Amino acid sequence: MEATEQAPLDVEAIRADFPILEREVADGRDLVYLDNAATSQTPDQVVDAIADYYRRYNSNVHRGLHELSQEASVAYEDAHDKLAEFVGGEDREEMVFTKNTTEAENLVAFAWGLNELGPGDEVVLTQMEHHASLVTWQQVAEKTGAEVKYIPITDEGYLDMDAAAEMITEDTQLVNVVHVSNTLGTVNPVGDLADIAHDHDAFIFVDGAQAAPTRPVDVQEIDADFYAFSGHKMLGPTGIGCLYGKRHLLEAMEPYLYGGMMIKKVTYEDSTWNDLPWKFEAGTPVIAQGVALAEAVDYIEDVGMEAIQAHEEELTEYAYDRLTETGDVDVYGPPGDDRGAVVSFNVDGIHAHDLSSILNDYGVAIRAGDHCTQPLHDTLGVAASARASFYLYNTREEVDALVDAVDEARDIFA
Amino acid sequence: MEATEQAPLDVEAIRADFPILEREVADGRDLVYLDNAATSQTPDQVVDAIADYYRRYNSNVHRGLHELSQEASVAYEDAHDKLAEFVGGEDREEMVFTKNTTEAENLVAFAWGLNELGPGDEVVLTQMEHHASLVTWQQVAEKTGAEVKYIPITDEGYLDMDAAAEMITEDTQLVNVVHVSNTLGTVNPVGDLADIAHDHDAFIFVDGAQAAPTRPVDVQEIDADFYAFSGHKMLGPTGIGCLYGKRHLLEAMEPYLYGGMMIKKVTYEDSTWNDLPWKFEAGTPVIAQGVALAEAVDYIEDVGMEAIQAHEEELTEYAYDRLTETGDVDVYGPPGDDRGAVVSFNVDGIHAHDLSSILNDYGVAIRAGDHCTQPLHDTLGVAASARASFYLYNTREEVDALVDAVDEARDIFA
Amino acid sequence: MSMGSDMYRQQILDHYRNPRNQGELPEPTFSHEGYNPSCGDELEFDVELRDDGETIERVAFRGEGCAISQASASMLSEKLPGMTLDEVDELDRDDVLDMLGVEVTPMRIKCAVLSEKVVQDGAEIYAGEADEVDQTTTED
Amino acid sequence: MSMGSDMYRQQILDHYRNPRNQGELPEPTFSHEGYNPSCGDELEFDVELRDDGETIERVAFRGEGCAISQASASMLSEKLPGMTLDEVDELDRDDVLDMLGVEVTPMRIKCAVLSEKVVQDGAEIYAGEADEVDQTTTED
Ligand SMILES: Cc1ncc(COP(=O)(O)O)c(C=O)c1O
C-alpha cells in the first residue's frame, strides 16, 4: 500500500461496531451489504445512545420544568448545534430537524415556495434530481403557476454547465441541485452553481443526502442557502433529517407545520411564532433521533471524514474497474476515479431485478430499480439499473464478492 | 382489596420493565414520574425491539430486492396493520405513519383542508383543543377564508353539547375534537359529535393523543373519519405518530408531502401517486419507529388495555381527592371519578412554575405551563397550571409523594 | 427463505428468451395493461373470446421487464385459451406459482402475479364488474 | 444539579410578595415589555433618565408571573437607579444571578434574566441601536 497522508481506515475495527455485518442471509451466506446509498448501517455506539436515552432521560423537551425534561432538552438542543457545525453552519438556529431529506425539501417548498412562487417564476433543477426534489418542485410549480426546468447532463453524466449558465436567469427563483447523485455518482459543482444562482438573485437548495455522509461539507464555502440530508444514510437512525438554512432566510420564512412548540402566543383568534429553529418543528420533535444522530456524527468524526472519503474513493474505483473488466456491463455516470461511492450498472441481457435476486443468493445486497430517479433512467434509456454503493465498513473483498456473484448471474442467463 | 372483574395490574412487575423509574434525580431523590401526558416512558421490550432492528435487519423498505430490505419491509408493513387494528381500523391502508399527532393534523389540514375549504365553510373545534389542532385549523382557515368556531365548555369542563348541536351546521366541513383533554381530563362524547357532524355532512377528526394510550378505542364504533395519536405517549418511541383515516377519504385525498415512496410513475413533466397508505409517506419512512411502536402495542395488549384504564382511573380519583383535601387547590375539569388520567391544578399563591421547581426537588416530575392549550388557560383565567398525569406504572405511593411535595411548597410560600 | 437463483430454472429462462404469444391480436375482445412499480415491469394483454362471450379463444401480450414477469406472462398465455372468464376470475396467486413451477421469493411475487392480475382486471372491466381503470398496478 | 427549593430563599420570597417599585412612572423616558413563554411571565418596565440622557433616575415595573421573574424584576428595579445605560448594557446573566443570591436551576434561568433583557432591549431601542420590537421574549 502506498504511503498516503491520510491514515487508512481500520476497517476491521470499524466492522466490529456493526453487528449486522456479521449476519448471514440466504441460507448461510455472509451478508455483503452494498446498499448504503439507500440506508447505512448503525454502529453499536448509536444504538447504545438510543437505549441510554430511553433508559435514563427520556422526556418531552421545552415543556416540563423537571430534571428529565431539562436533560432531554439540553441533549436535543446540543444535537442541533452539532449537526449545524457538522456541515459548517453557525449554530442551532440554522439547523431544523425534519423526518428525512424529503421533508426538508417539502419544508422549503411549502413554507417558501407555495408562498413566494407564481407565474413567470422558474425553479431550475437538474436531470439527475432525486424524486424528493423533483416531484416536490414539480408539484409546487403546478400549484403556483411557476415553471420547472432541468439542467441536462452530458453523455458522461456530468451537469452541462454551459446549459446551466443559460437556464439560470432573472426569472429563476430557486436552483435545486443534488450534491452527489445517488444514481450516477456525479459530484456536482455546487459552489459554482450557487454563484450562478446568486448572480441572478436566486436561492440554491443543495440536496446533500449522499454528500453529507461521505465527504466534508461546508455550507458557507458552498454558499448554500439550504442544505438537506438524512440521518439514516450517515450511521444514524431512521426518522430524522436535517435542513440547514441561512438564518435570515429561515427567519423571513413563514412556518411550515403548525402546532405546539412552534408557537409563541396562541389565542382563539391568532398565533405568533417561536424563534429558530423551533418555528419549524411542530409538535413533540424527534428527540431520541436527534440524540442518536449527534452520536453518529461523533462516530464519523472519530473515524475522520477525510479517511472515510478516501476509503470510499478507493473502493469505488476498484469496483468500477472490476465491473467493467468484461465488455457486457454498462456503468452510468462519470469515470471510476471521479465519483461518489455509488456504481449503477446493467449487465447485458439481465434485468436489474433478476440480477439483484441472484446476487441476494450470494449474500450480496444491492439495490435494483430506478433509485428514485425515474426520469433520469428514462434519459439513460433504461427502466432500471443495479446499484452497488459503499461506505466506511466495506472492503475490497466485498467488491470481489459482488463481481463473482455477477458472474454467477451471467452463467445462469448465458 | 375488593374483587373486581378486571384483574388489577401487577405494577411492580411492570415497573421492572422501565429502568428509568429506578433513577434518582435532584441529588438522590427517587424519581416520581407524573408527566405521562407529555410523554410516556419506554419499556425494555420496546428499546430492545429498536436495538434488534438496527443490529439485525436495518434496511430501507420497498426498494431493495435483498433479504434485509424484505425483512424490514414486512416488519414495517405489519406495524401498519397492527396499529390500524389497535384502534379498530381495517388494515394498513387506513393507517398512515407520521412524525407525531401534530403532523397527522397537518396532513389532513394540508391534503384536504387547503384544497377543499373556502369562504363560507366552517371548521368547528372545541375550546379545549390542543395547539396541534387549534393553531393548524386556525391557520388553514386564514389561508382559505374559512371560519373557525369553538364549542364552549361548561363550568365543570365538559363540552357544551347544546352549543355543539347549534354550532355544527350545513356550513360545517369538519369537526375537530380532542377525545380526552390533555388539560382538563375531560372524556368527550366523540361518538355523539360524530353523529352530529355526519348529520350535516361534515367530517370528524378525533385527536386521540391522550385517549389511544389509555383506553380501548374503536374508530368504527365512534365512526371517526380521522383519528390521530402519538407513539411517544403510549410506550413507543419519539418520531412517530399515527393517522387513521377512512379508506375512501384517504383515497380521495390529494397527497401531502412529495418525494420517493409516495409516487407510482414520475416523468420530468408529471407524477402519479402510490396506493394507500404509502401515498402519504414521502421519503424513507420511520421504519425503526414503526417496528418499535408495534412492540409497544404488544406490550399494552399483554398488560390489557382495560386493566390499564381501571388502574389509571383509580389513581386519578385518588389524586383528585388528595389534592383537594385542603381548600387551597383549584383542580380544572370534571370530577375525579369522570376523567382521563390528568389532573391540572393551581395552589393558591404559588405560581405553577415555582411549584414544579420545588416538586422537582422532591423527585416529583410534573408539568407546569399551559400544556399547549393557551386559549383554554385564558378561558380558565390562569396563565399556567401544574399538571400531574398517570400511567400504568404509577402507584398510590407516588400520588402521596406528589401531595407531600405540594405541602412542602406550601410551607416555603407560607 | 428460498434461494432466488432457484427461480431461474430452464423453463423460466426459456419462456423469457422465447416468449410465446408475443404480439398483438387483430381484433381483441378486450385489452388491458398493467405495471409493477417495484420492477418497472409492463405488460399488455389482448384477449379474444369465442362467440359464447365466455370462453377465451386466443391471447397475445406485449411487455418489458424482468424474467419472472415476462416468463409468467408467456406461460399464462399458453394456459388461458379454453378457459372461461369465470375460471380466470378464480385463478389465484398459488395457481400462478404452480404454473411457474419454481419457488418465488417474497420480493418477487409481484413480478410473478402481474400477468394474472392484468388479465383478471381486463376481464372484470369487460364484464362491467369493475370500473374502467387505465392500468392495473401491483402495489409498490 | 442544585436544589430548586434553594431558589426560594427569604429574600426572593420577600421581593415576590412585596415587590419594590411596582407601578408606573408618570413620565418615563422609555418603556418596554417582555414575555417569557416558558413560564408565561410578563414584565413591563418604565425608565426615567436624568437630564444627561445617560443615567437612570427612576424605574417602575408591572408584571405577572413566577416568583423568580417577579423577584428578579423587583431587585433589579432597586439596582438600576444611578446606573448609566452603558452600564446596563454590560449587565450579563451572572450579574443577575449574583443579584438574586441563589442558585437558579437551568430550567429557570429564563425567568431570572427576563427583567434584565427587558431593560436592556428597551434601552437599545431608545438609543436607536436596535430595531423597534413590541416585546422582548426569552426563547421558549
Ligand atoms: C390532546 C393532544 N393532542 C395533540 C398532542 C400533540 O402530540 P405530539 O406533540 O406528539 O404531536 C398532544 C400532546 O402533546 C395532546 O395531548
Ligand SMILES: Cc1ncc(COP(=O)(O)O)c(C=O)c1O
Ligand atoms: C440524492 C438523494 N436525495 C434525497 C433522498 C431522499 O432521502 P430520504 O428518503 O431520507 O428522504 C435520497 C435517498 O433516498 C437521495 O439519495
